[in-house]
Amino acid sequence: MRRAEQVTFGGSDLDRSAAERRDSDGLAAALAGGAGVIALWQGKPLVAGDPAEGPCRLVRLPAGHPVLSAATEAPIFLGRIEGAAVFAQDISGWVPPEPVDEAQIAAFLDPTVQRHPAAPDGSAFRELRGIMTRLDARDAELAATARALWNWHRSHGYCAKCGAPSEVAEAGWQRLCPACGAHHFPRTDPVVIMLVTRGDRVLLGRSPGWPDGMFSLLAGFVEPGETIEAAVRREVFEETAVRVGQVDYLAGQPWPFPASLMIGCHGAALSDEITVDPNELEAARWVTRAELLTVFAGKHPEIRPARRGAIAHFLLEHWLADRLD
Known part of the structure; x- marks a missing residue:
């Protein structure tokens, strides 16, 4: 798929410079020399800008900035952008001045915003899911990498x-x-996510607990000893009893919620009848291309589209436009 790397978190010009990770003296010198540090609070990056109004960008702080004073571990080296070193540092020990709603922090999409009194004007800690389409490719890759590493260290x-x-x-x-x-x-967990089609129809499903009306592509973890193609066929059959034949790779997406690699595939369905496994899905249905157009237009009476920025939205959008080449 020629447009594969256009997916959110699909990559940029980040030089991960793995050899430098062992050079503690060199990295200390880079920090002392003014390298940028991305602050994370509960996995939420500090960003400038309001996603409701326009683009956002990651805030890069100098080492020793007051915002970073709550950190308990050294910064993580993310890599270099145009030669400049970039780090991330967790400050989850900081207690915001306003009350924190733990239920919203743990929600599917955390809508809360936290503002540090020492942070630059106009900046705030925001949930990455809510701003991922407002970041450029470079900041999106940095944010995804930082959040995935934060999740790993935390657990x-x-x-x-x-x-x-x-x-x-x-x-x-x-x-x-x-x-x-x-x-x-x-750790990165491989997950297959499937654009399963039969003629001009695509198979969509919804998991329990998703926002009302939200449907997306079927997905599931690859099991030990299993190929990607076998995982696609198994997951689709387990969840819906639909059998899949030909499977082709389309695109991949790092998904740091908490630490997955989404492997986007196209599967050709060999059967029509759906039998939903209630332990896996709340509902599943075939949706025609014409019907999906109304979903993307926000006019469908029952279905809301997959979240913009997710690979499911990306694949469905390109299927609608007949651009899966």
Whole structure:
């Protein structure tokens, strides 16, 4: 698919400069020399701009900025942009001056905004899902990388081999166990997401707990010992009893919610009848191309489209425009 890297989080000119991760002296010098640091609070990046009004951009702070004073770990080295080093640092220990609604923070899409009194004017911590289409490709890749690493460190503080507390290493790209010497690396979970079609119809489903009316493409984790093609066929059959034949890769999308790689595929359905597994889906249905046009126009009485910025929206949009080449 020639347009594959146009998907949100699809990549930019970030040089991940992996060899530098072991150069602690060089990275310290880069920080002291004014390298930019992206602040994260509960996984939400500090950004300038209001997504309701226009584009947003990641705020880059100098090391030692007052906003970063609540950090308990060293900055993570994300890479270099046009030669300039970029880091991310977690300040989740900071307590916002306004009350925090924990239920909204944990919601499917956190609508809350937190403003640090020491942050630059016009900046705030915002949920990445809500701003991902308002960031340029460079900031989107940096934000996705930073959030995915934050999620990993938050959930992997103990050695999986012996259970002892592990320590951050390699500028945030490893955790080492001082007790048994085990090395642990950031985890990315492969997920297949399927544009399953039969003639001029596409198969859509909705999971329990999604916003009212929201339908999307079927998706599921790849299991150990399984190919991508087999995962597509298995997941679709398990969730809907629809059988799939030919499977082709279309596009991939890093999805840091919490740490997935979405593998977008096109599957040709061999059967029509749907039997929903209630443990997996709340509903599933075939939708014609003409009907999907009304969904994207916001005029369908029952269906809301997949979220803009998600690979499901990207694939459906390109299927509608007959641009899956």
